[in-house]
Amino acid sequence: MTVALHDLLPAGLRRGWAAEGTCPDLDLYSLFRARQIADPHATAVIDAKGELCRTALDRKVRCLAAGLAGLGIRAGEVVGVQLPNGRGAVIAELALAALGAVALPFPVGRGSLEAEVLLRKAEAVAVIASVEHRGGHPAAELRALVPALPELRHVIAAGPVGSAPEGTIALTGLLRSDPAAFVPARPDPDSAARILVSSGSEAEPKMVAYSHNALAGGRGNFLASLMPDGTPPRCLFLVPLGSAFGSNGTAVTLARHGGTLVLLDHFTPESALAAVREHRPTHVLGVPTMVRMMLERLAGPASGAGEREGELPAPTALVLGGAALDETTAEDAARAFGCPVVNLYGSADGVNCHTGLGKGAPEAGSDGIVAGRPDPRVADIRIADPETHEQLPDGETGEIIARGPMTPMCYVAAPELDARYRTPEGWVRTGDLGMIGEDGVLRLVGRLKDIVIRGGANISPAEVERELASHPRVRDVVCVGIPDRLMGERLAACVVPRGPEAPTLASLGAHLTRRGLEQRKHPERLLVIAELPLTPAGKPDRAALRARLTESAPSAAAPSAAAPAPAPPLAHAG
Incomplete structure (x- = not known):
C-alpha cells in the first residue's frame, strides 16, 4: 500500500509555471544528472570525509538506486x-x-516515538x-x-562494514x-519527491508533500534571488539537511543550481567558523x-584553534x-562576516519571503518585523x-x-490539516499575522495561535521577544507562557x-516600558540560561x-524570577 499524495493546487497553475519557465519541469535526479554531464569533475559535496565530485557522487547514487530497486522499492x-549532514x-x-520514490528525511535526534509516528502515517516501506x-x-x-x-x-543501516545491527x-x-x-525512473515533475517535516505546534509533527517542481522550481527561485551574478553557490548548511530549511540543500543547491554543499555532521560554533x-x-x-553563538566565539578570548586570527572571508x-x-x-553579524544578512521568513507549510541582499539590517517597529517583498516566482x-479568507486592503493586519x-501538494495522511490550512483555491493558511504596506513590503x-492569555488578556510572545532582543544585556531570548492557577x-x-x-x-521590565510596551505584556518569570536548547531541526x-x-514554578501564584541555572542540553543541528 502507498500513501495517497494528492495535489490541492489547480493543475492549470502548475502547468502554467512550467510552461513559462518558472519551474524547470524536470525531476530532481535528471537536473543533477545534467549538471554532472556538463561539468563531471566539479565538487558536489564537502564533508568530514573530504571532497566528492559530481561523477563520484553520481556513481554512488546509481549504485544505491540499483540496490534499493533490488529490495523491491518502487516509484x-x-x-x-x-x-546526519554528509x-x-x-x-x-x-x-x-532517481527511483521515483518519495524521500522522508527527518533529523537525527528525533525520538523513536516521533519517528514511529512519521513512518506509520507516511506508510514508509523502508528507512535509512x-x-x-x-x-x-x-x-x-x-x-x-x-x-x-x-x-x-526494511531498515537500512549506514556505518562501517560489519556494523549493521541484526x-x-x-x-x-x-x-x-x-x-x-x-535505469532512472524519470518521474512526473509534478509528482511527490520529498516529504518535509514541520516543527509546528500540532500535537504530532506535520508532514508536507512537495513535488520535484515545487522544490527545484519554487524553492530554487528563492536561492536564485540571492545569487547576484548567477555563479553556482557554495552553501554551508548549519541546519540539518533533514529539516525543512535543509531542503534547500540537495534539491536546490546541488540539483537546480549546480552548486557545492559544505556540510557539518553536527553544529558547533567552532566547527562552523572553521x-x-x-x-x-x-x-x-x-x-x-x-x-549568535558564532559571534560570541569571535568576540571572546582567542582559543588555541585561533578563531580570532585574521578576518573571516566574506x-x-x-x-x-x-x-x-x-x-x-x-x-x-553583518559587521563580523562582512556581508548582507538575509532575514528569511519561511516554513515547510509553503511560505517564503526574505529581505534580500541589501546592506541594511531588518527593521523592527510597532508595526512588526520586515520580512521583505514577496516574490511571485516563489510564493505570492x-x-x-482569518475567518472569511478574503483579501484585505494594504495596511490592514490579517492572516498571511x-x-x-x-x-x-498536501499534508500527508492528514485530511483534517488540509481542511484547516488550505483554502479551496489552494492557498496555504500560515497562522501568522502580518500586513503588507503600500510599499509592498510584508x-x-x-501568531494567531501563539498567544499567552493572562487573565483574559492576549499577549504575543513574538512582540515581547522583539523588544527584549534590543536590551544590551540580552544575547538571546525566547518568551513562553506557563500555567498559573x-x-x-x-x-x-x-x-x-x-x-x-x-x-x-x-x-527587563524597565526596558520594555522605555520601548513603549504596556505593563500587562511584561514577563513575570525570568529563566537565565547559558544557551538556548535547540530542537533537532535547529530551532x-x-x-x-x-x-x-x-x-521550577514556585508554589505561590505571585510572579518571580527563576534563579540562574545551567543550560539544558543543547541539541546539535545535524
Missing part, C-alpha cells in the same frame, strides 16, 4: 532517511529521486539510518519499531550494486541562535531563518481575513496566506545573557523551556 513508495544523506535523497551517531544508535532503535509498523519492510540491511552492501544495470575560513562558502544557512550572504532575527544580531503572499510555485506581527497563564522570558552580568526581571526548543519553567 511512489515512501522511504525514511535519518542521517554525503550519505545526499546520496540517499538523489537515489530515491546511521548505526551510531553521537552516542545514539538510530538504526537499532528504528529496527525495534518494525513490529508496530506493518508497512516497513535484522537490518547494510548500506555498504547496497552501495556495491551494479550502477550500469540501473568551515567558513577553510571552505569559503558563498552562502551560510542557519538560525539566528547559531550565528560570503555573499548569511541566510537566517527558523526564528525571529533581531536588529542587534543582524548588525553584529496576501493578507486575508501564500500560493505559488513552491506551494506543497511585515510580521505575530490564578491568571491562567503568565509570560516567562528565557534569556541568554550578553556579557558576564545577567539582566534582572526589573531591568529554539520552546517545549523544553516551558517544561523547565513549569518544573
Whole structure:
C-alpha cells in the first residue's frame, strides 16, 4: 500500500509555471544528472570525509538506486532517511529521486516515538539510518519499531562494514550494486519527491508533500534571488539537511543550481567558523541562535584553534531563518562576516519571503518585523481575513496566506490539516499575522495561535521577544507562557545573557516600558540560561523551556524570577 499524495493546487497553475519557465519541469535526479554531464569533475559535496565530485557522487547514487530497486522499492513508495549532514544523506535523497520514490528525511535526534509516528502515517516501506551517531544508535532503535509498523519492510543501516545491527540491511552492501544495470525512473515533475517535516505546534509533527517542481522550481527561485551574478553557490548548511530549511540543500543547491554543499555532521560554533575560513562558502544557512553563538566565539578570548586570527572571508550572504532575527544580531553579524544578512521568513507549510541582499539590517517597529517583498516566482503572499479568507486592503493586519510555485501538494495522511490550512483555491493558511504596506513590503506581527492569555488578556510572545532582543544585556531570548492557577497563564522570558552580568526581571521590565510596551505584556518569570536548547531541526526548543519553567514554578501564584541555572542540553543541528 502507498500513501495517497494528492495535489490541492489547480493543475492549470502548475502547468502554467512550467510552461513559462518558472519551474524547470524536470525531476530532481535528471537536473543533477545534467549538471554532472556538463561539468563531471566539479565538487558536489564537502564533508568530514573530504571532497566528492559530481561523477563520484553520481556513481554512488546509481549504485544505491540499483540496490534499493533490488529490495523491491518502487516509484511512489515512501522511504525514511535519518542521517546526519554528509554525503550519505545526499546520496540517499538523489537515489530515491532517481527511483521515483518519495524521500522522508527527518533529523537525527528525533525520538523513536516521533519517528514511529512519521513512518506509520507516511506508510514508509523502508528507512535509512546511521548505526551510531553521537552516542545514539538510530538504526537499532528504528529496527525495534518494525513490529508496530506493518508497512516497513526494511531498515537500512549506514556505518562501517560489519556494523549493521541484526535484522537490518547494510548500506555498504547496497552501495556495491551494479550502477550500469540501473535505469532512472524519470518521474512526473509534478509528482511527490520529498516529504518535509514541520516543527509546528500540532500535537504530532506535520508532514508536507512537495513535488520535484515545487522544490527545484519554487524553492530554487528563492536561492536564485540571492545569487547576484548567477555563479553556482557554495552553501554551508548549519541546519540539518533533514529539516525543512535543509531542503534547500540537495534539491536546490546541488540539483537546480549546480552548486557545492559544505556540510557539518553536527553544529558547533567552532566547527562552523572553521568551515567558513577553510571552505569559503558563498552562502551560510542557519538560525539566528547559531550565528549568535558564532559571534560570541569571535568576540571572546582567542582559543588555541585561533578563531580570532585574521578576518573571516566574506560570503555573499548569511541566510537566517527558523526564528525571529533581531536588529542587534543582524548588525553584529553583518559587521563580523562582512556581508548582507538575509532575514528569511519561511516554513515547510509553503511560505517564503526574505529581505534580500541589501546592506541594511531588518527593521523592527510597532508595526512588526520586515520580512521583505514577496516574490511571485516563489510564493505570492496576501493578507486575508482569518475567518472569511478574503483579501484585505494594504495596511490592514490579517492572516498571511501564500500560493505559488513552491506551494506543497498536501499534508500527508492528514485530511483534517488540509481542511484547516488550505483554502479551496489552494492557498496555504500560515497562522501568522502580518500586513503588507503600500510599499509592498510584508511585515510580521505575530501568531494567531501563539498567544499567552493572562487573565483574559492576549499577549504575543513574538512582540515581547522583539523588544527584549534590543536590551544590551540580552544575547538571546525566547518568551513562553506557563500555567498559573490564578491568571491562567503568565509570560516567562528565557534569556541568554550578553556579557558576564545577567539582566534582572526589573531591568527587563524597565526596558520594555522605555520601548513603549504596556505593563500587562511584561514577563513575570525570568529563566537565565547559558544557551538556548535547540530542537533537532535547529530551532529554539520552546517545549523544553516551558517544561523547565513549569518544573521550577514556585508554589505561590505571585510572579518571580527563576534563579540562574545551567543550560539544558543543547541539541546539535545535524
